[in-house]
């Protein structure tokens with residue numbers, strides 16, 4: 001046994017208040033003097049209990065973690081297991097380009113994403129975890145008169161929905177975003193800015209929800225793959241995993257690009273197709289771009305991370321795939337688009353390239369709610385834009401799982417819209433990928 005009196009920090013074990021859990025300027029200072037040894041682990045890594053849980057959430061991405069957190073926080077359910085087959089935040093939540101906005105067209109989607117943006121605005125404080133939310137604005141460029149018309153229509157729709165939107169002429173765009181090209185091929189005729197849009201650190205969103213959920217008693221079980229469902233008389237009673245059977249009468253699923261495969265094991269068919277979506281970062285450079293920029297005509301979108309890397313997004317690989325890797329044609333196309341916008345970036349080198357598998361619904365609107373299997377709820381269909389939805393997606397799925405009723409904000413997002421035909425076709429309405 002080590003001799004406590006020989007320890008460099010002998011007072012640590014005698015600390016009356018236990019490990020430091022709350023992050024604050026005071027606790028940072030205190031731990032600074034304590035050699036940073038008093039911090040409690042951010043969340044407890046658990047193993048499954050043999051007894052039944054109140055609820056199981058499958059998928060340790062942002063949506064699953066937020067669901068578990070709001071089940072505990074909003075509905076007092078703390079006997080909840082969160083099952084993740086890899087590590088939390090290792091799916092699309094840790095692979096996206098971190099853009100947050102609510103520039104949607106139809107009231108149902110605009111209200112939902114605006115609610116998410118509102119939750120993001122208070123999330124660091126709510127979770128006691130700095131998610132580095134930076135409301136640096138989100139610009140869309142118009143390069144021809146049709147593009148400009150789409151931006152005008154979007155700005156009007158956003159304002160009618162009570163969402164901040166600013167239309168700018170070419171001169172004003174250039175004044176706000178220095179360095180833009182003056183190319184005759186893609187002239188800049190104007191731009192639409194949502195000033196409250198921006199970025200957040202994606203890992204921090206996952207880790208912050210995990211930490212806050214764990215503090216409320218949620219069990220986070222990593223390396224636990226759900227392989228099947230236990231179904232009795234049309235109702236789910238638990239799941240089969242590589243760690244054995246885990247029981248609960250309420251199961252929520254938030255597994256993004258793997259939704260059809262897993263729901264299929266429960267006998268539920270989802271109208272979703274899975275594609276790879278890629279992103280890239282450049283080598284880091286000094287701060288030169290203080291906003292998020294999307295140019296639909298060149299196919300490029302770009303922002304600069306706090307580390308200085310340019311974060312560049314691309315479009316979907318237009319063939320079905322479960323391979324989480326990029327392809328050369330999109331890399332070339334995204335680079336060409338960025339250089340078209342900012343010729344000065346032509347000398348930068350790419351540092352990393354990756355892909356995630358996204359779950360695309362044909363109307364580009366998510367699916368949140370109950371299925372035909374009793375007790376089995378889904379949160380999926382976020383396509384290329386579910387990071388910005390995480391707080392609202394988790395909030396609404398938790399509400400449905402806990403109360404058995406759809407949350408009013410998500411009542412239009414149920415699976416029955418594919419029977420009734422009440423689709424919300426954001427794909428064609430807003431003119432950008434979601």
Ligand SMILES: Cc1cc2nc3c(=O)[nH]c(=O)nc-3n(C[C@H](O)[C@H](O)[C@H](O)COP(=O)(O)OP(=O)(O)OC[C@H]3O[C@@H](n4cnc5c(N)ncnc54)[C@H](O)[C@@H]3O)c2cc1C
Nearest residue numbers: 061062063085091092093096097099226256356386387388
């Ligand atoms: C390159 C790229 C760029 C993007 N850019 C943006 C953007 O700028 N803004 C934006 O809003 N959105 C963006 N998105 C989309 C966004 O990242 C996703 O919509 C969002 O992260 C989905 O979150 P999720 O929690 O549903 O899924 P995920 O984060 O993928 O989490 C699902 C989890 O389920 C786990 N899982 C799967 N199967 C099982 C199983 N059988 N058992 C247990 N666990 C399982 C996976 O391991 C994974 O961790 C982007 C996506 C990509 C790929």
